[in-house]
Amino acid sequence: MAADSNLQALTEQEYKYGFVTDIATDAVPAGLNENIVRLISGKKNEPEWMLQLRLKSYRHWLTMTPPDWQKPKFPPIDYQAIVYYSAPKPKQEYESLDQVDPELLATFEKLGISLDEQKRLAGVKGGLDSEKTASPMPGQTPKIAVDAVFDSVSVATTFQATLKEQGIIFCSMSEAIREHPELVKKHLGSVVPHTDNFYAALNGAVFTDGSFCYIPKGVRCPMELSTYFRINAAGTGQFERTLIVAEEGAYVSYLEGCTAPKRDENQLHAAVVELVAMDNATIKYSTVQNWYPGDKEGRGGVFNFVTKRGLCHKGAKISWTQVETGSAITWKYPSCILKGDNSVGEFYSVAMTRDRQMADTGTKMIHIGKNTKSTIISKGISAGKGDQTYRGQVKIFKGATGARNYSQCDSLLLGDKCGAHTVPYIESANPGAVVEHEASTSKISDDQVFFLRSRGLSEEDAVNMIVNGFCKDVLRELPMEFAVEAQKLLGMKLEGAVG
């Protein structure tokens, strides 16, 4: 069969977002010590309490050792070789787009951000006018508010004014620390404390920016909120911190997208995302992760070690959807703590590994409240020499009467050199709880390919269609624009892969 040559073609697919943006950056020297932590805090004009939080994190981090139970193994990371702060040079207000650093604009264009949005992101004055007219009209596609984070620092946030009318706060974390200290103080670290794990402690010490989002009581956020992350400068790590708070009865849908340039070294991305859903609130968090995966020999690429966790109060719902196609190593478990009675947690994931990519991802559903429900749908696709692990925990506390979990984890193997693993942990301490886990591992069925071929599809299209069908349960959870992007991304990654 042509499978082998096609698989080879797949492995030779280039990384589309591997460009480097040559932008003047303002960075601190490599390495980590208390002075660097103070320097980062100082550069961001942070209040004293924030600096103390960072130092507490840093001092705790010093006492910790990196975990080693994960499936993907990697050489030890030299934490003194990383640049912990790198920001594009301080922003100026521009009169028109012509004055903006053309490199920055070119980056936005490659990323597919519209001209209007580009103006706003680059800080052009006129940008504000179009922002006003862009508020969503009935029957019009809702706009997406974007917060773009380069290396470590948020470069711009759009639609702030429109959102403000409804009392919604959507800004960079640095701005939030300055402008809304009471909210940040109350919630930062409440879901992922600085003692949580090695990488969360590191993040707590050196995080440089991220997004902050606050939806007041009873407000339904009128548009998708989106953050765009990009690691740009060489030798930097990206340590962003995202905090989303939805007050009672509020609703928000949040999207996150990521890319990085091609580099030979491994770049570390250790973010922390915290979600707080108060009574009856809903937070939908979607990720399309396409960090640079390294070359086909496994050189370079991003280490994506992220802690994501949401806290559900009574009747609240948190839904994580992720499409993980990038990174040399993806290692994360977006989780839900179902503390309030009747709260709901969901996790939908598609992970695709190829070349020498490795992924160890899944979720944790912690059922504490009564009648809490969780659903886990995980689809893994492994090609080339890719290796992936679904690792998930469903924990039912004694008091979680009536708790219900359903997990389904399927793996698809394309080729005989890849690996797929499933490691679910089910811990139940309540007899009234019902927990079910199912998993299967298979290759693409020859019959399915044959059927589609007999209908005139090329082998490549047939596989693409089967993979898309395999992932359908997850992709349909994504907001429309993201679903299209994710499908394209998978198609691109699969190009030529026929098993």
Added chain:
Amino acid sequence: MTATATDTEAFLEQFPAIASGNAPLWLNKARKAARDSFASQGLPTIHDEEWRHTNIAPLLKTSLAPAPISAAAAIQDARLAPLFAPVDGPRMVFINGRYAPRLSKVTALPAGVQVKALSEILLKHPGKLEHSFTDVLCLGHPFAALNAAQFEDGAYIELDAKAVFEQPIQILHYATVGASFPRTVIVAGESARARVIEIFAGEGAYFCNASTEIGADKNASVELSRIQRESETAFHTGLLQTRQARDSRVAVQSLALGGAIARVEFDSRLNGPGAEINLAGLYLGHGKQHLDQHIVVDHAQPRGTSRQFFRGVMDEKSRGVFSGKVIVRPGAQKTDAQQQNNNLLLSDDAVVDTKPQLEIYADDVKCSHGATSGKLDAEALFFLRSRGLSARDARALLTLAFAGEVVGSIKDESLRGYLESLVTNRLKTKN
């Protein structure tokens, strides 16, 4: 609570190193290597991934000095007889890990079948056992290393090529005090067929650390019933290793009823193409029992078949643990592996932790696993009550049906009846 190096040292000091002038040189070497391996691996703690659900701290508080030889003298045949399955066949009895010929009955073996004490084999054919000690470091199995270092005696069963022995060979390991290290070695030659029943029982507080090995040559067939009915104040750890050549078949039924803390590990390797293994297990916990089953099935060659079917019923304050893993190595195409674990929680204080895992490196395979945890179906209970059964009887009937599926498939009627009566007796005392 975590064990430290000092704990490990103090624990190990309870067992004087065994080295005898009569023993073959390789054995003394192997014992030392195994002892060093245990010392360097250390006592497992809940911080070890493979032990995160089983805390052996209480074991450290128990005195485990070796049982005096005299302890065996008080044990009479009448006490042991009811522990055996009511089937004909040879019976071997070990008291505190030492062979008790006066309580054993090994006669009328067909040609090509040997049933002997390990000590006798070591004396007369010292080379025979060397192969089973080539891997004594037992990495990942610290207690198996401890067994290799400290065992005093055990059972040796060997079937020549094409030898068929239909009668089950029963081995009873009975413990009364201290620590014992029983060891069983089963070797089935090409196309041979053997059936073994291993029973672990005892009285009082003690520590039984067992090791069982099955080697099945080409097209051989071995059936093992492993019945763990230790005293409920005892500690039990056991490792069952199976090594299978081409087209061999191994079937194991494992019943875990006793022990305050009891853990059984299965390490099954399908080393030849077309090998098949069938593991069925049932663990029934009550009181404050902690019952742990730990399984690794390793498909190293193509066309292998494996089944893991484990069920747990946890009552009162007991805790059940299941950790099962299927590994499909590169090249082990056409593997068919299934893994199923279902758990029934009968009380508000019972806990179950289950971790069914797949680790797959070949694409043309059929692998699936499933795990569930829940209580008795309310509608089924209602149906039985509407037919006039009391709530108690309805619960008992449904629980029995759930547990019975594991032993129900055993072909030998008297063995099945014996296992079913063990299950029924246990469940009846509760509901």
